[in-house]
Amino acid sequence: MSAVNAPSPGGWREWLMSDRPQSRRQAALGRAYGGWRTFSRNRLAMLGLAIVIALLLVALFANQLAPYSPYIGDLRTTRLLPPSAAHWFGTDDQGRDILSRIIHGSRITLFVVVLVAILAAPIGLVVGTVAGYSGGLIDAALMRITDIFLAFPRLILALAFVAALGPGIENAVIAIAITSWPPYARIARAETLTIRQADYIAAVQLMGASPWRIVLRHIMPLCVSSVIVRVTLDMAGIILTAAGLGFLGLGAQPPTPEWGAMIANGRLYVLDQWWVAAAPGAAIFLVSLAFNLLGDGLRDALDPKGVK
């Protein structure tokens, strides 16, 4: 905070909501505050945020939170026990505590989601902004490729990629990323087309900035927020696809406590020991639901036009 306009303790809100921000930072913070106010009024979105934060904390403190080891169980005494005070979600066929496995599995879920976002979002951003800014032949070619990828069945394509690359969590991530960037490219291109006409772009062009500089420094940052919203909305789909791959035995390999693979394992015992499959599925459902709620809230908060 600069000394000139340091607000009094009670004037925080006025300072944030000021019509005439004194600095760039004040304007940015004010905008963020406005978005947060819209967002925090949405109770379901707040619930989603709370669950996502809880997921982060659980993943971070998995070692402290898990009551038992996620990998080693006692085959003689704790095999396929129903839920009880000692094992809240019961135990699986290897005698491992399911709650502990779910807690450790949260790390894998986060790993997949974050990595797919890091891989797919920049690809989409670059393709979309370059296509939108250059126009003409480059635009037509890039968008045709995007449309081709959009026309593919995502899960099946991911399956085929994993089949070729070999099963494993990293390959599952790559396969999902390859199939999930096209929507981001579409969004980034649409944003770029409107931004391209802006006066400040013309000004930067006159100052002699190179096309790359314009795209990277002046257009891409403005497309980031809508892409982030879309990525958040896609998180649930990413989690479900990763779990599906895990369920088919193509994602994380045993004994990794990946939730989808845990359901596949529980499938063998589902008729008699239902809890083995039930608990990890409920965890997937809860986390996907949280990301969906969060994404809806973000969309409404960041884009007032999109409120339905």
Added chain:
Amino acid sequence: MTIAEQTRGGGRRSARLLRGADTVGRFLLVIFLTYLGLLAVTFFIGRVIPIDPVLAVVGDRAPEHVIQRVREEMGLNKPLWEQFFIYCRKVLQGDFGTSVLTSNPVMQDIRRAFPATIELATLGTIMGAGLGVPLGVWAAVRRGGVADQLVRVMGLIGYSVPIFWLGLMGLLVFYARLGWVGGPGRIDVAYEYSLTPVTGFMLLDTAIAGEWEAFGNAFSHLILPASLLGYFSLAYISRMTRSFMLNELNQEYVIAARAKGLTETRIIWRHALRNAMVPLVTVIALSYAGLLEGSVLTETVFAWPGLGLYITNSLQNADMNAVLGGTIVVGSIFIGLNLLSDILYRLLDPRTKTR
């Protein structure tokens, strides 16, 4: 009418024809490019990524001259573009090679598995559209009411729940505990061999044979996976119907119809829904395509011997010909339905004609 006016009219007509031809041409180009893309991706997956297809066949201890010979036999010494060309020609002839797992031509396997998947996805879509459209209309008319909340919650669950888990839990409750439905598979083993497949669709085959007991049995096996797919289609279709209907109900023609004194039922079902139907057809076609894809996981859970199960079984046995063949078939249907919905949209919406 003067001659000048006549020729102008003729010119306009030929211009419209030309535009029509242009649209058709563009469609064909899109189909061609998308399909080429699909072939390129599967070719890439099958030929370029694996370590060496020759070693996969002969093993890494084969002598050098054997490796050379096999390489030539498989056409792998030719330039890549030529290999791709040969690959495309074979695929277009329906030749996906031979499955390692079943030692049948892949196309034959797919043809056998296909009806099971179609049966499942079709029934699912019928259920989803049959219930989803009225529900979506109801939600839009009574905005904020019970139906609206229901559509919202169903949508949220549909987008968040893993389909294979819901299937397992469904089997647990409705098959194992309550005994209301048949278990995994398409029909009980007792009926399986007494039946001569005519169409490959279990319901039709049993009906044709007049075996109503078997028909009932096949239905009890079909109903749970079909309802499951139907639910996902319902969640999507009702949500889209709601938003299309809200859009239509805000239009001026609805006000005009009300001012004319038409009953609300007539306005909603005859006027607004008819306009909302145009984008809805697209949505239903896309959800059908989505169900064909979603069947991969559902079929695995229900041991349903369709295309999805075929693909996953082949995957687990590293049977690449079968996997890629299945991918191409599902991809082709996906592309076909995408384009069909696009064409239907243009045909149904008179506004897109004069553009």
